[in-house]
Amino acid sequence: MTLQDRVLFQFTANAATNHDTLMRLGDLIEAAGSRLAHCLLNDGKILACGNGGSAAQAQHFTSELINRYERDRPGLPAISLTTDSSALTSIANDYRFDEVFAKQIRALGHADDILVVYTTSGNSASILGAVTAAHDRDMSVLALNGRDGGALAPLLRETDLELRVPAEVTARIQEAHLLITHCLCDLIDQQLFGEE
Numbered sequence: 040m041t042l043q044d045r046v047l048f049q050f051t052a053n054a055a056t057n058h059d060t061l062m063r064l065g066d067l068i069e070a071a072g073s074r075l076a077h078c079l080l081n082d083g084k085i086l087a088c089g090n091g092g093s094a095a096q097a098q099h100f101t102s103e104l105i106n107r108y109e110r111d112r113p114g115l116p117a118i119s120l121t122t123d124s125s126a127l128t129s130i131a132n133d134y135r136f137d138e139v140f141a142k143q144i145r146a147l148g149h150a151d152d153i154l155v156v157y158t159t160s161g162n163s164a165s166i167l168g169a170v171t172a173a174h175d176r177d178m179s180v181l182a183l184n185g186r187d188g189g190a191l192a193p194l195l196r197e198t199d200l201e202l203r204v205p206a207e208v209t210a211r212i213q214e215a216h217l218l219i220t221h222c223l224c225d226l227i228d229q230q231l232f233g234e235e
């Protein structure tokens with residue numbers, strides 16, 4: 040394969056995954072947008088977490104809620120659990136890395152809040168810990184997941200929502216997660232602030 044072929048391959052695979060994701064998850068993405076909008080309209084807040092590239096996705100989402108997505112509007116309450124290096128390093132240092140998000144959720148989470156987790160494998164221990172902590176706080180969970188759902192899928196409750204991208208490659212799943220995230224921002228703005 041030439042280098043140009045490699046570029047073409049990635050773009051083609053991305054388009055195919057995004058199409059498959061729309062076909063499989065279109066209705067669930069709408070439901071997730073409504074669930075998040077309802078949470079924000081009822082004084083809830085959104086907590087988000089993930090590891091590696093998915094940590095970037097989590098803080099990407101919360102920054103667009105706190106500041107803005109495409110339009111000028113009031114900031115919305117959202118906290119990324121991936122950005123406080125003192126909290127993260129002390130929890131990992133004093134306890135275990137698995138606890139880095141769970142301990143923050145136990146400190147910050149309320150029953151009206153929603154935890155949004157990003158994972159491509161569904162197997163990251165810190166994400167499993169986060170979901171357990173959210174359930175302990177009676178919070179519901181929106182899981183952006185991938186592959187076969189991993190250990191996360193059976194941990195989710197009926198009151199949670201799972202958006203499992205139908206793909207096996209981490210990069211493709213992350214790219215679909217970003218597209219879903221922008222859909223969620225658009226759906227939230229539409230429901231809270233109406234037509235532009």
Ligand SMILES: O=C(CO)[C@@H](O)[C@H](O)[C@H](O)[C@H](O)COP(=O)(O)O
Pocket residue numbers: 090091092093094157158159160161162163166209210213
């Ligand atoms: O961004 C990438 C790969 O594209 C990596 O940083 C990736 O996010 C990390 O390996 C994560 O630790 C993977 O975690 P997960 O998606 O399995 O929960």
Ligand SMILES: [Zn+2]
Pocket residue numbers: 099103221
């Ligand atoms: Zn964005």
